[in-house]
Amino acid sequence: MSESEYSVILVQSTSHALRGEKVLERAGVACKLIPVPRMLASDCGACLRVARADREAAGEALRAARVAIEGLHDI
């Protein structure tokens, strides 16, 4: 059992993260826009952080809205 509390969802760009934020809001999944953690990618944009318990629900909602997920990591 991992001790991490959050999962981070990487998407193509900040534009997509902002779309993702709206999609998750509509799906009732709490999320926060955070800078992409350096250990996950060298990008300078934003990604979505959700509670680890919401990881699957978030992934599902994003896929349903055709927001391409580039990575899903527990942190």
Add this chain to the structure above:
Amino acid sequence: MTYLDNAATSWPKPEVVVDAMSHFLREVGANPGRAAHRRANESGRIVYEAREAIATLFNAPDPMRVLFSANVTQALNLAIKGLLEPGDHVVTSAIEHNAVMRPLRALEEQGVRLTVVRCSAQGCLNPVDLRAAIRDDTRLIVLNYASNVVGTLQPVAEVGRIAQRHGVPLLVDAAQAAGALPIDMQAEGIDLLAFTGHKGLYGPMGTGGLVVAPDFDLDRLRPLLQGGTGSRSEQEVQPTFAPDKYESGTLNVVGLAGLLAGVRWVQAQGVDALHGREVALTQRLIEGLLRTEGCEVYGPLDAEVQTATVSFNLRGLDCGEVGLRLDQEYGIMCRVGLHCSPAAHRTIGTFPNGTVRFGMGAMNTLEDVERALEAVQALAGESS
């Protein structure tokens, strides 16, 4: 003062537009998509909301395919120059603005082949003529939704069906129509819709964009610019996904904040309701001009099949002089001349002298129209 130059840019803007821009500059201000701090995110949310509002307005399913630009001219250049290559054939109409004609003529010099389909003297394209112009090597059809000179609406849905049947993408210049009429990209078969923010959407100048249909292959559309996008920063090559592929450099977010407020304002009023009001004003204007001795009115002369833009001339008077006197003596602001549309003026028979153009908008009233008609009648009476 009576402002009748809404076909050039709408004015005044709704207060909510001014407030949204002021709020952005005072309270937000950050660069969207370049960082993830609270103000950057707030700025990014405004841009995203604007994408969604535009997509909803035109019934485009994917807000990520709303590609922002500085105006409709840039959006048209992106579509035209991003798609066509030497040897390709493109079809357009004889009622287009120079925002379409000049990029096409420039490409013609580089080996793109162009067919300009004639229109009626009222400025209307016959879809049969358009269909006859399509060839095996036709790669694009470009058509305005409504004329900026005479307001004539084109049979876009019918052209959309023809384009789909022949597998040719349809690019529509919606500069004069966006916000003024209901536009449904899916129902009308529009693959690429170029719009401007500062006319019927009641946003500020410096906003516009290209909306791309979900099934259109973006690999075919080359960006006009490369540069920073805030994404894929480890790479020195341009991202391949929308909207980043087409939005290098910092966007005009203060403008987009105004555009978002403008689109929401239009939607709150209702496009149909705004259109209905403009039809009433247009019908009254056309009737009054037709009753004016020595006044020649151009276009369909039917408010139901045109926008609230009406062109006319007074016998014996230069349109420039009419415009000057309307402004100086009657406080009526309009636009005279060729309206950046030599092709359209050739089509309606007013090249090279041009016309006087009254462009009405959501803020105009019947009193404005009556005041304008009185002034035109007075000028006509002097010259007859």
